[in-house]
Amino acid sequence: MLETTDKEAFVLEVHHRLSAVYGTQIKYFHDLDPLSELMSALLSHRTKNRDSGEAFANLMDTFGSWEAVRIAPTEAVQQAIKPCTWPEQKAPRIQQVLTLILEKHGSLTLNFLADMEVHAARQWLEELPGVGPKSSAAVMSFSTLRAKALPVDSHHFRVAVRLGIIEEKIGEGKANRVLENLLPPDFTAQEMYDNHQVMMRHGQKVCFHYKPNCKDCVLLDRCPTGQRLVNKP
Template sequence: MTDPAARLLEAHRRLCAEFGCPLSYFHALDPLDELVSSLLSHRTRNADSARAFRNLRERFPDWETVRDAPVAEVEEAIAPCTWPEAKAPALQRTLRALTERRGALDLSHLAAMDADAARDWLQSLPGVGPKTAAAVLSFSTMRGRALPVDSHHHRVAQRLGVIPPRMAVGPSHRVMEAMLPAEWGAQEVYDHHQVLMRHGQKTCHFRAPACGRCVLLDICPTGQARRADPFTEAREPDYPAPP
């Protein structure tokens, strides 16, 4: 199977059979809550970013108060995250920029925009990159058609040869989303992200991937090379380490 898009869709088919698509959405936050949650989640384990988010909700009555609070108080609340000293001022900058543009902390206007326009608008905010924008559209109650790519998802795509070994996570969002069938709706795109991410977490590990039990082994160039040559790992690209 030489066509990268065909390989990606075959991987989707097999992994959906393994994980049981369609998959339930893992939470139902409104777009603004999802924006904050996604900003906290960068390079942070899900349980830790969820704890930091809960801390903010419990300590401050609303996001306006988070925006205007002393930065040290926000940093203390989000201490479970990685780099809270950087994330606290960055979160406040994003909230201030949103207020300046919208006159309030409100993302309801995104619902009237198509996915590309909404993603571009979100990415114009300081601190918001492709993954955060896609997460807001896909994971929030908007349930939009957008493909987030995390480090696990990205690593699986690289090893499958779907994207080049040196392609960064940011540019990979548009490249991989363009490979998905136009008729897919938000649920199918969400499932696609989820199954590739879960495969990266459970089988296609950052170190020592479990190729022997991988359902994608016969279509995975990296897995085939590993099976043929036990020293392949030493020559593999430096895939981003998972959070």
């Protein structure tokens, strides 16, 4: 593994190489308020984007507001989110989280997070059941808050591990802040979002879970995993 200063330089090199392929100033894919983004994140756990998106739309079409979701019969919420995995677990969890937000803040909104320092806002979110570093970063970055936070999904994580930036045993949860801290401190929220997007897209388009396309990888000369696979007898 590289030393921290070498890792920082390497991470920036990776960022620039992938940005040359996948672009910069990447458009945000959501314009959801932070509470809606949190609900979307809770639905997305171990679920394909298409299915969690359908579940989210069903909730809005069926109930119309998060307060209506909160007080609805749990069975009705479960039925609405049936497209996602484990709806029997996610329905009561969503209602529990909505109730806790109402109790802790006094109203059913997360817009107040805009007035908090990002680290403090993420800590507040992570006190909620089922909300870890990935979800808190997603709320801060993807929502209309557009804050400086680095979500790390499975694709992003896989690319970072194969490049030797982090060890697989660290897990996606802890990797979130480790990878964020390796980015330049003067990175803007947009640049941090771009980093997540280019790492994720590279994992989706080249660095596949099975049979990665190493020969066409722009990072092959710097990737120990790719070098090993390409030179494998």
